Amino acid sequence: MYYKEYGNTGMKVSAIGLGTMRYDEQDVKAGRFEKCAEIPLYALENGINYWDTAPFYCDDKSEIITGIALSQVKRSDVYVTSKTNFSTLGDHPSRDDFRRRLETSLDRLKTDYIDFYHMWCMLNLESWERHMEVLYSFFEEAEREGLIRNIVFSSHMQGDDIETVVETGKFKGMLIGYNALNHRFRQSGIEKAYENGMGVVVMNPLGGGMIPNHPEAFTYLTEGTDLTVPQAALRFVASHKEITVTLAGCTTKEHIDDAVKAVENLEEYSAQEIVKQFEGKGASLNNLCTGCGYCKGCPKEIEIPKYMDAYNQYIFTGKKKSILDRLDNHWDISKEKVLECIACRKCEEQCTQHLPIVERLKEIGEIS
Numbered sequence: 001m002y003y004k005e006y007g008n009t010g011m012k013v014s015a016i017g018l019g020t021m022r023y024d025e026q027d028v029k030a031g032r033f034e035k036c037a038e039i040p041l042y043a044l045e046n047g048i049n050y051w052d053t054a055p056f057y058c059d060d061k062s063e064i065i066t067g068i069a070l071s072q073v074k075r076s077d078v079y080v081t082s083k084t085n086f087s088t089l090g091d092h093p094s095r096d097d098f099r100r101r102l103e104t105s106l107d108r109l110k111t112d113y114i115d116f117y118h119m120w121c122m123l124n125l126e127s128w129e130r131h132m133e134v135l136y137s138f139f140e141e142a143e144r145e146g147l148i149r150n151i152v153f154s155s156h157m158q159g160d161d162i163e164t165v166v167e168t169g170k171f172k173g174m175l176i177g178y179n180a181l182n183h184r185f186r187q188s189g190i191e192k193a194y195e196n197g198m199g200v201v202v203m204n205p206l207g208g209g210m211i212p213n214h215p216e217a218f219t220y221l222t223e224g225t226d227l228t229v230p231q232a233a234l235r236f237v238a239s240h241k242e243i244t245v246t247l248a249g250c251t252t253k254e255h256i257d258d259a260v261k262a263v264e265n266l267e268e269y270s271a272q273e274i275v276k277q278f279e280g281k282g283a284s285l286n287n288l289c290t291g292c293g294y295c296k297g298c299p300k301e302i303e304i305p306k307y308m309d310a311y312n313q314y315i316f317t318g319k320k321k322s323i324l325d326r327l328d329n330h331w332d333i334s335k336e337k338v339l340e341c342i343a344c345r346k347c348e349e350q351c352t353q354h355l356p357i358v359e360r361l362k363e364i365g366e367i368s
């Protein structure tokens, strides 16, 4: 395994981290938690010492499963994370609400401390400012008491906004979505974090499945290697010197083997060099829906991720008819539903890719 320094913390973390949101669904449902816990244990055997978890993952069982594994290893051999925000605490949380949430995570993880505790999922600057105002002092207090080791944040903001947060100097690291699809969109943010001595952890390195589902568009990443497209996509991210840990969501031991192979003999380059290396080779695909699902809650119950996934087909093929094919054959939903959109833009405010959802729905509605 290849290891990197996590910002200025002095912690040495594996270039691949374990994303624990993909424990086997059937095993989770059946309560076979010990079996699921074999995944982090196998990850550690293979050198993966960064385990990223959170409330709600895997039907709210991820922390419990990860804790079973954590209790079976030497605590100092693993860096474990968890997360909190208004969605987990309610809109006007008190210090006690915060503490209860943190204590629940500690109990579930069977540990006295969490290495990286995230101010979770900051979608825009406004939301981040509100979280800072209400929660940051609670984070600091928990850090002083040793319950959390490092205060970090996770975000779906764009590069410029990430820079604003980074410049406050309030965080030791950050977790962001970054991949071969959207890297131009977030690059300035990771550069700024690196310059400021922060660790950078990357989620969603496979673009929410878009990369493995469209391998033909990404074979350029595999040139000169014996890697598969998903492995090459992981390596693409991990090879940024500005990026510390690349999270791989693993359900099976084979997934771990694949991720480990992706960083064998890793070489690091600056984001600038990487952009130059791949210039003109891949499409600029920042405008794709990654299927993250953050746009849920449409008052008209429009299944936005499905429509935006269908729109992705148009971006890939250039044919509007491919949208209708996708809606009919893959999702089995009607085109007419989009006409119910009242353009409230609630979804656009939540969209992690900042997509013009209303406009795209309108376009879909107009296809004859």
Ligand code: SF4
Residues within 6 Å of the ligand: 297, 298, 299, 300, 301, 302, 304, 340, 341, 342, 343, 344, 345, 346, 347, 348, 357, 358, 361
């Ligand atoms: S803008 Fe349209 S699709 Fe988006 S939440 Fe509002 S009604 Fe739903």
Ligand code: SF4
Residues within 6 Å of the ligand: 288, 289, 290, 291, 292, 293, 294, 295, 296, 304, 305, 308, 350, 351, 352, 353, 354, 355, 357
């Ligand atoms: S439309 Fe935006 S928020 Fe919704 S699933 Fe796609 S990328 Fe995520």
